[in-house]
Amino acid sequence: MMQQAAIGLGVHIRLLAEAPDVSAAQVIPDHIVGDYTDLDTLRAVAADAPVVTFDHEHVPPEHLRALRAEGHACRPGPEALLFAQDKAEMRARLFEMGIPCPRFLLVASQGELESFGYPAVVKTTRGGYDGKGVWIVRSAADADEAFASGRALLAEELVDFRRELSALVARSPSGETSSYPIVESRQVDGVCSEVIAPAADLDPALEAEARAIASRIATELDVTGILAVELFETTDGRLLVNELAMRPHNTGHWSIDGAHTSQFENHIRAVLDLPLGSAEARVPWSVMVNILGGAVDDLEAQRSVVLAAEPEVKIHLYGKAVKAGRKVGHVTAYGSDLDDVLARARHAAALFTDGVTS
Amino acid sequence: MMQQAAIGLGVHIRLLAEAPDVSAAQVIPDHIVGDYTDLDTLRAVAADAPVVTFDHEHVPPEHLRALRAEGHACRPGPEALLFAQDKAEMRARLFEMGIPCPRFLLVASQGELESFGYPAVVKTTRGGYDGKGVWIVRSAADADEAFASGRALLAEELVDFRRELSALVARSPSGETSSYPIVESRQVDGVCSEVIAPAADLDPALEAEARAIASRIATELDVTGILAVELFETTDGRLLVNELAMRPHNTGHWSIDGAHTSQFENHIRAVLDLPLGSAEARVPWSVMVNILGGAVDDLEAQRSVVLAAEPEVKIHLYGKAVKAGRKVGHVTAYGSDLDDVLARARHAAALFTDGVTS
DSSP states (O other), X not given: OHHHHHHHHTOOOOEEESSTTSTXXXXXXXXXXXXXXXXXXXXXXXXXXXXXXXSSSOSOHHHHHHHHHTXXXXXXXXXXXXXXHBHHHHHHHHXXXXXXXXXXXXXXXXXXXXXXXXXXXXXXXXXXXXXXXXXXXXXXXXXXXXXXXXXXXXXXXXXXEEEEEEEEEEEOTTSOEEEOOOEEEEEETTEEEEEEESOTTOOHHHHHHHHHHHHHHHHHTTOOEEEEEEEEEETTSOEEEEEEEOSOOGGGTTHHHHBSSOHHHHHHHHHTTOOOOOOSBSSSXXXXXXXXXXXXXXXHHHHHHHHHHOXXXXXXXXXXXXXXXXXXXXXXXXXXXXXXXXXXXXXXXXXXXXXXXX | OHHHHHHHHTOOXXXXXXXXXXXXXXXXXXXXXXXXXXXXXXXXXXXXXXXXOOSSSOSOHHHHHHHHHXXXXXXXXXXXXXXXXXXXXXXXXXXXXXXXXXXXXXXXXXHHHHHHOSSEEXXXXXXXXXXXXXXXXXXXXXXXXXXXXXSOEEEEEOOOXXXXXXXXXXXXXXXXXXXXXXXXXXXXXXXXXXEEEXXXXXXXHHHHHHHHHHHHHHHHTTOOEEEEEEEEEETTSOEEEEEEEOSOOGGGTTHHHHBSSOHHHHHHHHHTTOOOOOOSBSSSEEEEEEEEOOSOSOHHHHHHHHHHHOXXXXXXXXXXXXXXXXXXXXXXXXXXXXXXHHHHHHHHHHXXXXXXXX
């Protein structure tokens, strides 16, 4: 998806691919297959590139500091990325900034967790995603696996929330920001299932607060590129920050078809310090539904079925082998009637996942 | 631009590139560099591909027939392409169909041209484009160069026209068509300079007639993929067909940003016989202005100037070396006020071409 935006802007991407057949390597001619934890590999990719950026947050910060010392701009930089890599660092920093967060405590033992209190959400401070490395703990026994992992753990208040929201903002090194409408993100088993843009019936004060939180975090943490701030809207009408991501994010995929400037275009513009484009919606409603691997093995063959049923839905297939539950693509529908848009997007995604309407 | 659409649909393109550094080869990993007039090269590219399609009309028809005999679907096929390759064949066929065309005659000598009458437009029947191979003839002397070329020549009535229009339609092998709004195409020295979508103040009856002409030509000539029909709107309010192209066309580039389904996506959907998407505009006005090579050598460096001046204009750079007058990219602006949209698109293109506002 980054390459689609890069083609338009005439930006040349050199890719470090983890394997020869990953999605991005299928569409970016200039790619090197290698290990992003190996500094010499990173050096070979960076070579004459003016800017290094990422589609995940796992490149070791010491390598980014080395690249920077050798003259490469890394955007976002290692100091910012730390807060997307380590949840304990993120919580401490946001707390310091006065950003509303769930109550939290680093817990090294069952005793410390007990003193924090149940119920709690226990998370590994590093490496978790899509519900992995997260435990809902209502008694000590529920945390046994977490402590057995031997990893640093963070306990957080189990938030009583109405829904999950996401605030995306693009920020350039010169400090310009462009913030996307606040969207609702619906999760199934900890995995993003669908995104509604904008979040329906969101109190304008909360919308403004969510945008302000994202812009403030981007600015104070010196994030460059896209920052995604995942938020809880609590049942009593407050916002609490859940997670940060510093890259184009699943909750922003709707913007490819539904916003004036996609998150991928704005990410590229931001990291190259080009003026940013409008992040506002160009349609009243967009709904993105992820295509999860299911009963349909041959997504390409299924395309004709989906397009016959929903010719106006926008298809995005990632060229990945289908495995149960794996995100292998997404669809976006847009229009002026939310119920209709939601139904069309779900219908198309269900046809890709199950071959039938869910 | 085709690759941007292919990425979304998850369609794999194998490209035959004329040279290693052409635009498409920069963004399509799976490419072979070779000569499209060489059958063995075409065979190597076609290999296991279910469908062969084109971004120009110059592949020899006998090679396409050979590929087809070997089991490859060629879309459009050689019988349809003939009418985009040979203007005499096109004129004869459209005349037979009763499609309104300028008066025409194949002329083998100055005597025949004199009997056709002056003024006339004299064209080589094959190989002309962007004003090349076209002479405006007001007396015998004006046609000397044309006859000296030794090529087959067609004389056409010099049409007194108000403006040039373009009618694009996508058609799939199963016969489905999806037609784009009729646009105005403005030419400078025979080269498309800007496109206004839709054509302003177009009589609804002419709009409907133009769409019907394009759909009828696509159907009766069995065109698959995008067909572009360039039309004259005469000063007395009639439509006459000027040229045909059977591929995504410069007059349809606005659709990437301004239509629900771009001409590139619909071309791919059509040649793969997938259901087509809506070709209607998603905004009141779109204006595309070509970026012609001019005083600015480094288009990438100029990007920041253009985006600072016009952050909402959509940039499309082709990765081509700048040469005077060469199409090296285009910009599209869209919105609800035509004067504003036109001004923004022209401003951005002028900044890319001349480095200053025209």
